[in-house]
Amino acid sequence: MAPMYDLSTRKRALALVAQGRSLNSVSRDTGISRAAIRSWQNRLEPRPRVTPPDPGPPADERAYAYLLGLYLGDGCISAHPRGGYYLRIACADAWPGLIEECREAIGKVRPDVGVYVAQKQGCVAVTSYFRCWPVFFPQHGPGKKHERRIALEPWQQAIVDAHPWEFVRGLIHSDGCRITNWTTRLVAGERKRYEYPRYFFTNVSEDIRRLYTDTLDKLGVEWTHCTRHGNPFNISVARRASVALMDAHVGPKY
Numbered sequence: 541m542a543p544m545y546d547l548s549t550r551k552r553a554l555a556l557v558a559q560g561r562s563l564n565s566v567s568r569d570t571g572i573s574r575a576a577i578r579s580w581q582n583r584l585e586p587r588p589r590v591t592p593p594d595p596g597p598p599a600d601e602r603a604y605a606y607l608l609g610l611y612l613g614d615g616c617i618s619a620h621p622r623g624g625y626y627l628r629i630a631c632a633d634a635w636p637g638l639i640e641e642c643r644e645a646i647g648k649v650r651p652d653v654g655v656y657v658a659q660k661q662g663c664v665a666v667t668s669y670f671r672c673w674p675v676f677f678p679q680h681g682p683g684k685k686h687e688r689r690i691a692l693e694p695w696q697q698a699i700v701d702a703h704p705w706e707f708v709r710g711l712i713h714s715d716g717c718r719i720t721n722w723t724t725r726l727v728a729g730e731r732k733r734y735e736y737p738r739y740f741f742t743n744v745s746e747d748i749r750r751l752y753t754d755t756l757d758k759l760g761v762e763w764t765h766c767t768r769h770g771n772p773f774n775i776s777v778a779r780r781a782s783v784a785l786m787d788a789h790v791g792p793k794y
Contacts, residue, residue: 545572550580551621557581558621595650595672598699603648605703608677608696609710610642612748617673617680624671629714632663637794638713642666649676686745704755705789711752716741718792721778739777739786740766749775761785 554577556566563574598604607629614630627646631639639657646655646668658665674680679690692700700707712718722735743749753775756763761782766774777786 545576553577554580555621558618559626595675597695598649598676599651600648601699602703602706603645604676605699605706606710606713607642607645607649608700609707609712610645610714611677611710612679612685612690612745612751613711613714613716613743615677615714617677620669624669625673627668627670627673627677628658628665629667630660630663630665635713635793639664639666641713685748686743690745690747690751692751700751700755701758704759708752708755708759708786709790711741711743711748712739712786712790713793715743718786718790736778736780737783737787739783739790741775742773744773749773759785 549572553566553570553572556569557563557577563577566572566577567574610629611627616628618626618628620626629642629646631642643655643657643666646653646666650668650670653668653670655666655668658667678693678696679685681688716739718737718739720735721738722733725732725734741749741752743752753763756775756777761777762779763775763777763782765772766776768774777783
């Protein structure tokens with residue numbers, strides 16, 4: 541027989557979900573099944589949400605293009621039980637410069653909102669509460685990004701077209717990296733080590749990978765698919781001229 545839970549227990553579990561935590565995480569910490577929590581979401585959170593007023597365009601379009609790249613890679617939006625939404629961007633502890641740049645971008649996009657950092661295991665969540673975040677990021681929706689269609693609205697595409705390198709930087713800073721590959725070559729009978737830089741972008745969503753490669757095409761950056769273990773999730777930039785372009789406008793994380 542399924543266990544019975546009182547209303548306060550149900551609301552407490554739903555509050556954890558509203559903080560952006562996964563059903564698996566909440567289930568593991570509370571001992572409540574995922575199915576039960578999901579059913580409570582349908583029964584206890586059916587309250588219709590009032591459509592927020594039009595907040596106007598981003599205050600800084602260059603910062604928005606960068607923040608959009610971060611959001612598509614490592615961002616999420618979750619509803620607050622009492623209204624409004626949290627925007628969270630996960631940033632690894634290893635990149636303090638990225639954490640600070642993310643904070644600055646949110647503040648430039650909406651100078652009237654607060655931004656704070658919540659420490660997690662191995663990373664921080666750069667977080668901001670604002671009732672209109674879904675208006676700024678209409679890609680928000682239920683489930684994982686790679687399980688639903690991701691496409692830019694015309695106004696978002698116009699911003700990306702105006703600031704393509706900032707968009708690429710955001711994507712690389714979230715789901716990309718700059719590495720040094722090496723190989724060996726036979727030169728005058730002697731085998732020598734040869735190193736070369738390379739950029740990788742890895743994302744499970746085909747739509748997000750296409751947004752990245754379409755932007756690279758417009759910038760004249762050559763790229764290739766790099767399939768690993770049968771999965772075409774990696775996009776590689778390794779041509780010398782293209783790496784030089786990426787170095788000039790993106791660079792490694794810091």
